[in-house]
Amino acid sequence: MADATRWVPFWPPTSAASGYRVNTLFIFELALCAAILALVFGLIWVFCIRYRRGSPAVRSGAEEKSWAVEIAWTAATLVCFLGLFVWGAGMYVWLYQPPPLADLELYVVGKQWMWKIEHPGGQREIDALHVPVGKTVRLVLASQDVIHSFFIPAFRLKHDVVPGTLETMWFRPTATGSFALLCAEFCGTQHAHMEGQVVVMEPAAYTDWLANQGVSQSLAQ
Ligand SMILES: [Cu+2]
Incomplete structure (x- = not known):
């Protein structure tokens, strides 16, 4: 992870133990947000194309709500982002509590x-x-x-x-x-x-x- 960011354009210079730890958290946040963005926009495109005017897709199905899908989707994103919150909060405490013994x-x-x-x-x-x-x-x-x-x-x-x-x-x-x-x-x-x-x-x-x-x-x- 330390060297991976060398290949990312415009990545700001990084050094020190704290710099690399913050980089790792930031990259995970960015990747998670990008994955959700890709999923949402992917579904928008799929539905746009599938139900475009003149397409033979069947539109007669009854409206129905699936609680299983609703709960699974909400819980999964909640757990992912709460995980990031716990990770970030732990890092904040680590960053801002000076160690008792410094050199x-x-x-x-x-x-x-x-x-x-x-x-x-x-x-x-x-x-x-x-x-x-x-x-x-x-x-x-x-x-x-x-x-x-x-x-x-x-x-x-x-x-x-x-x-x-x-x-x-x-x-x-x-x-x-x-x-x-x-x-x-x-x-x-x-x-x-x-x-x-x-x-x-x-x-x-x-x-x-x-x-x-x-x-x-x-x-x-
Ligand atoms: Cu000043």
């Missing part, structure tokens, strides 16, 4: 119009988030002014950042590379430019990168 905890502050990041050793960066691949990263998010939304499309993760509260979220990158980091909540005139990059590095490269960053004052200043 790395970073602080993120949103302000008009940038993301400011602080690493455990005091290293700071703006509109960039460097993380090691294969590690569980926990973020503690705060806003300095208005509501922002921390959004990494490739990881299929988005979390509102509300002034006066501390939010937590987590992810586990599965491949090195650069991925877009956006703000997904309209937060003022420069909202569209509140963007950066998540840079996923090999752990050794991340350690080197940390060592080469100057340590300055805390984010609150």
Whole structure:
């Protein structure tokens, strides 16, 4: 499933454990909806052709209602979509409950119009988030002014950042590379430019990168 989407045109880039799980659910939803669409439109076409004007099809049968068909059809679709609901709800809980033990905890502050990041050793960066691949990263998010939304499309993760509260979220990158980091909540005139990059590095490269960053004052200043 992970690589299958490479062949789908216009499929957005995917990375991280969360990205692939959301892809799988989305593909199943799409396939189920497509199957039902095909069934409904298939029947419309069959009846249109069979009962077209001048066709010899018999039309004299008495009207009758089959409860067996009604109940079977309704129950089958209900069970399918409830299954998707349970699957999606379970995934939502998994995505938004940060694991108690993370390999790395970073602080993120949103302000008009940038993301400011602080690493455990005091290293700071703006509109960039460097993380090691294969590690569980926990973020503690705060806003300095208005509501922002921390959004990494490739990881299929988005979390509102509300002034006066501390939010937590987590992810586990599965491949090195650069991925877009956006703000997904309209937060003022420069909202569209509140963007950066998540840079996923090999752990050794991340350690080197940390060592080469100057340590300055805390984010609150
Ligand atoms: Cu914003």
